[in-house]
Amino acid sequence: MNRIEQAFQQLNKENKKAFVPYIMAGDGGLENLPERLALLEKFGATAIEVGVPFSDPVADGPTIQRAGIRALQNGTTLKGILKEITKARESVTTPIILMTYLNPVYSYGIETFVRDVQTAGVAGCIIPDLPVEEEEIIAPLLEQAEVELIRLVTLTTPIERIREISNKGKGFLYTVTVKGITGTRNEFGNELHSFLQAVKVVSPIPVLAGFGISNQEQIKEITKYCDGVVVGSKIVEYFANNQLEEMEEFMSIYKQTLA
Ligand SMILES: O=P(O)(O)OC[C@@H](O)[C@@H](O)c1c[nH]c2ccccc12
Numbered sequence: 127m128n129r130i131e132q133a134f135q136q137l138n139k140e141n142k143k144a145f146v147p148y149i150m151a152g153d154g155g156l157e158n159l160p161e162r163l164a165l166l167e168k169f170g171a172t173a174i175e176v177g178v179p180f181s182d183p184v185a186d187g188p189t190i191q192r193a194g195i196r197a198l199q200n201g202t203t204l205k206g207i208l209k210e211i212t213k214a215r216e217s218v219t220t221p222i223i224l225m226t227y228l229n230p231v232y233s234y235g236i237e238t239f240v241r242d243v244q245t246a247g248v249a250g251c252i253i254p255d256l257p258v259e260e261e262e263i264i265a266p267l268l269e270q271a272e273v274e275l276i277r278l279v280t281l282t283t284p285i286e287r288i289r290e291i292s293n294k295g296k297g298f299l300y301t302v303t304v305k306g307i308t309g310t311r312n313e314f315g316n317e318l319h320s321f322l323q324a325v326k327v328v329s330p331i332p333v334l335a336g337f338g339i340s341n342q343e344q345i346k347e348i349t350k351y352c353d354g355v356v357v358g359s360k361i362v363e364y365f366a367n368n369q370l371e372e373m374e375e376f377m378s379i380y381k382q383t384l385a
Pocket residue numbers: 148175177185186190225254307308309310336337338339356357358359360
């Protein structure tokens with residue numbers, strides 16, 4: 127069984143919801159990555175999404191775009207990121223999910239990418255600009271390497287397509303909660319709850335909600351209808367402002383409220 131599935135099984139036993147923080151690799155210096163991963167593990171992350179900075183991040187909002195620019199200015203490369211993940215894996219056991227657009231994978235070379243990702247001990251990949259229709263170029267290789275390809279669906283995906291995608295899905299289904307880009311939000315559309323409920327009915331794998339989530343009330347509300355959340359921009363801000371105690375507090379509150 128894959129590490130991501132194991133993590134969810136454990137949560138289920140404890141009757142808890144998932145909390146998956148996102149960080150931008152190389153923001154604040156790539157050499158800090160192992161330390162940051164260890165910290166997020168200590169604060170109770172179910173899995174950790176590690177973003178690869180890219181010059182044209184079509185789904186990213188301002189906070190994550192700026193983090194990406196800082197990371198690129200630091201000279202962060204995919205190769206460097208995988209090296210730091212390899213180091214981190216000596217002590218960090220929380221599953222690591224690499225989030226990258228397709229372009230950096232292409233320029234790295236698809237086969238080399240899959241090999242190096244596997245060697246680094248990455249448990250899963252999110253490639254947001256890879257539609258299911260095109261995923262044959264990499265999905266079978268990832269499957270062989272036992273690296274889970276995490277698929278995304280959004281509020282505008284028809285339910286039949288969600289059924290199809292979640293049935294192919296591995297690890298968990300990433301449900302995008304807004305019609306838009308990443309970034310903290312105060313409100314979600316009225317349709318979100320019924321949408322998540324409908325997704326839960328068709329999906330054989332855990333359903334996580336992400337995009338715009340940044341406070342405890344939102345998480346309490348949203349996790350009534352799904353298995354957990356992904357939080358990106360808020361976590362990126364905490365690291366950028368060096369508010370580690372606030373982050374611990376934030377994540378411990380979530381752990382308690384989710385339990
Ligand atoms: O930042 P937010 O609104 O909390 O959303 C999570 C998101 O940042 C992270 O999962 C992510 C960052 N870039 C992406 C691109 C596509 C899908 C997901 C992502």
